Amino acid sequence: MALSFSLITFSLLILTTAIAGELPVTGELPEDSLIRQVVGGGNDASSLDLSQPHHHFSLFKERFGKSYSSQEEHDYRFEIFKANLRQAQRHQALDPTAVHGVTRFSDLTQSEFMNEFLGVRTRLKYPSHANKAPILPTDELPLDFDWRELGAVTPPKDQGGCGSCWSFSTTGAMEGAHFIATGKLESLSEQQLLDCDRECDPEGESDDCDQGCQGGLMNNAFEYLLKAGGLMLEKDYPYTARNGRCRFDKSKIAAKVANFSVIPVDEGQIAANLVKNGPLAVGINARYMSSYISGVSCPLTCSADLEHGVLIVGYGSAGYSSMRKEEKPYWIIKNSWGEYWGENGYYRLCRGYDLCGVNTMVSTVAAAPVTPH
Numbered sequence: 001m002a003l004s005f006s007l008i009t010f011s012l013l014i015l016t017t018a019i020a021g022e023l024p025v026t027g028e029l030p031e032d033s034l035i036r037q038v039v040g041g042g043n044d045a046s047s048l049d050l051s052q053p054h055h056h057f058s059l060f061k062e063r064f065g066k067s068y069s070s071q072e073e074h075d076y077r078f079e080i081f082k083a084n085l086r087q088a089q090r091h092q093a094l095d096p097t098a099v100h101g102v103t104r105f106s107d108l109t110q111s112e113f114m115n116e117f118l119g120v121r122t123r124l125k126y127p128s129h130a131n132k133a134p135i136l137p138t139d140e141l142p143l144d145f146d147w148r149e150l151g152a153v154t155p156p157k158d159q160g161g162c163g164s165c166w167s168f169s170t171t172g173a174m175e176g177a178h179f180i181a182t183g184k185l186e187s188l189s190e191q192q193l194l195d196c197d198r199e200c201d202p203e204g205e206s207d208d209c210d211q212g213c214q215g216g217l218m219n220n221a222f223e224y225l226l227k228a229g230g231l232m233l234e235k236d237y238p239y240t241a242r243n244g245r246c247r248f249d250k251s252k253i254a255a256k257v258a259n260f261s262v263i264p265v266d267e268g269q270i271a272a273n274l275v276k277n278g279p280l281a282v283g284i285n286a287r288y289m290s291s292y293i294s295g296v297s298c299p300l301t302c303s304a305d306l307e308h309g310v311l312i313v314g315y316g317s318a319g320y321s322s323m324r325k326e327e328k329p330y331w332i333i334k335n336s337w338g339e340y341w342g343e344n345g346y347y348r349l350c351r352g353y354d355l356c357g358v359n360t361m362v363s364t365v366a367a368a369p370v371t372p373h
Contacts (some may be wrong), residue, residue, distance in 0.1 A: 130261070145315055153334060170221040171193070188254065210224065255367055274313075279334070287299070
């Protein structure tokens with residue numbers, strides 16, 4: 001299976017009891033009149049006031065700059081929007097410790113969303129020859145750790161309407177590894193991977209080739225970088241959110257892969273490798289991410305079917321969760337849906353519960369020196 005900007009089921013989740021100013025979260029909760037207007041008078045998802053869908057749809061269109069070519073198209077999108085509001089009431093109950101809200105995708109059907117942003121082809125698996133990361137000690141890890149505070153993480157990026165999450169996960173890991181090796185934080189090129197990387201499952205047991213906006217896998221991308229020699233800077237090979245002709249210039253390589261390893265299916269080992277080696281490329285089930293606003297997401301049910309590539313950049317020991325008033329340990333996950341998604345581009349997911357497959361496909365990469373040309 002290739003990873004891309006995706007969801008197994010597209011549904012819109014709406015804010016329940018929490019409102020701006022009440023939640024001590026890492027990211028700032030947006031001052032969103034739409035979210036506040038949808039809130040009902042009770043304390044659970046069943047209390048959502050869905051009696052004013054026209055009003056909510058108007059606010060949605062204004063916030064996200066939506067316009068439609070005809071009245072028929074407008075009415076069609078409104079019906080989809082209403083269906084997603086009804087679905088929201090059911091989905092909020094499954095993730096009560098996070099705050100969820102309207103997204104720019106809330107006028108799309110599930111099939112539209114999947115066709116435009118999903119790049120799943122076959123079942124995901126590691127190549128059998130991949131290096132296995134050594135077991136690291138976990139008894140002296142810091143309680144809280146964040147590579148953003150240490151300078152190893154570039155600002156959030158936006159993959160747009162292209163199933164390229166795998167390339168952003170790859171470059172994020174490489175940016176961190178390059179920083180650790182050189183002390184320099186460089187924004188690396190996702191577009192090079194989209195245009196030039198057609199690396200396939202080295203075992204030949206599937207058709208999991210990297211295919212640009214149609215999806216790919218981070219480990220395939222690391223294999224490609226080993227063969228190609230490295231990655232160019234984003235400024236030298238800028239992102240276009242669409243497939244193009246390969247324009248890789250070997251003389252402009254800015255970062256190289258020395259090696260990469262897969263981490264055991266163990267969240268303690270993930271934390272240890274994160275602290276020692278830098279940000280980690282991760283596959284995740286993104287079902288609860290499309291409408292995430294803030295807080296610690298602890299879904300009551302979440303498949304381990306991996307569909308989205310992200311970057312773990314840190315963890316916390318006790319994150320406040322909105323509805324249940326609990327402290328939850330969490331992962332800090334950098335997404336590729338822009339800085340206006342989630343907590344300024346980040347997602348906090350409960351740590352220690354093996355949720356959403358976060359522990360099942362994790363890779364660490366080391367950077368090699370780049371010889372000046």
